[in-house]
Amino acid sequence: MFNNLTDKLDKAFHILKGHGKITDVNVADTLKEVRRALLDADVNFKIAKEFTTKVKEKAIGENVLTTLQPGQLLVKIVKDELTELMGGDVAGINLSGTPSVILMSGLQGSGKTTFSGKLANFLKSKKGKKTLLVACDIYRPAAINQLHVVGDQIGVEVYSEPENKNPVEIAQNAIKHAKANGFNVVIVDTAGRLAVDEEMMTEIANVHKAIQPQETLFVVDAMTGQDAVNTAKAFNDRLNFDGVILTKLDGDTRGGAAISIKSVVNKPIKFIGTGEKMDAIDVFYPSRMADRILGMGDVVSLVERAQEQYDEEEARKLQKKIAKNEFGFDDFLSQIQQIKKMGSMKDLVGMIPGAGKALKDVEIEDDAFKHIEAIIQSMTPAERSKPSLIDVKRKNRIAKGAGRKIEDVNQLMKQFEQMSKMMKMMQGGGGKNLMKMMGGMKGMR
Structure with missing residues (x-):
């Protein structure tokens, strides 16, 4: 980034x-x-x-x-x-109204439909909201099906009327459905449009007027740079939207849109998309983004993500194992799974101060742990729970089963031993040791 x-x-x-x-x-x-x-x-x-x-x-x-x-x-x-x-303070999302109605607008190809799903998932999992997605893109082939697939993926209901070609009616009917069925939030996904297409701009203006949303959000592809800022201004002149969503910030983003869009339209960036997965959505914090742009990392966001995966009960069990010298490869594997749930490896490394600069020429893939996982999964249950059993003969068998060299097994064993000692010294860090573990495993490729 x-x-x-x-x-x-x-x-x-x-x-x-x-x-x-x-x-x-x-x-x-x-x-x-x-x-x-x-x-x-x-x-x-x-x-x-x-x-x-x-x-x-x-x-x-x-x-x-x-x-x-x-x-x-x-x-x-x-x-x-x-x-x-970039806005100074973090901007919240307006969830007043019964239900709260959020209208999504944006250009064709900006990732609006996918982000509608991400936002629904965010409001469901982080805010505890019963959310309804509404398919109002009546033009793009398979757009309605795409939203239904997204809804199924995150366990959120999707309202659609495939035969109805009036997006205003669809949106109004969806809100009636939401009120009758106890939904807290309605997210209306509209067709992507060009700012120069007067007919399409009038259509979304009519939807906006008819449903009076609490939030109108403009979704923009961060990789389009200054063009994104210009189109945001054109949309804002018609819709007077409430905030901006920047998608595809995990790509090779030049940064122009994130830095200058607020000063052009005087509307805050509210959320950013940081990957393809449905949980790859972050609230936009201007100060944290400034830190990342200047290579200072983003420790606060890193800690927040770690805390989301932190299970106190599991940590207590882990603490006891560490105290008794019973920390094994199954526990190691469990910690890796927690790290993977935190997001893409490239994004996580970017949050560690100095790591981005130190590893700028190193390609960090999301499957960075696959070789470690393969080696551990080639071990028997007894070997995982008691690594001291693993002798040269067993190492050869494990390496062959994982499709790796014996040197890779030796390297993992050495790193595991070092980390076990470190965790013993820290006594009971449990899930809090995630970041230390990441540093210890960066050599495994």
């Missing part, structure tokens, strides 16, 4: 390295590179220029504390300004 922008900003700050203070000359050179990095990330020229002007005004004359270097001070100022540019 934003790797190119992060690298270029890092190089820009290096200009100040070795300087004892911030001056007009060295800050001008640095901010010239910052502006160039923003433009390369597809940030609007006017916004990039205004941004660097604000940073310069705050940096010049600023007293550099003895604990800070000029470069560190400038990073802090840039971080604060980036946070403000």
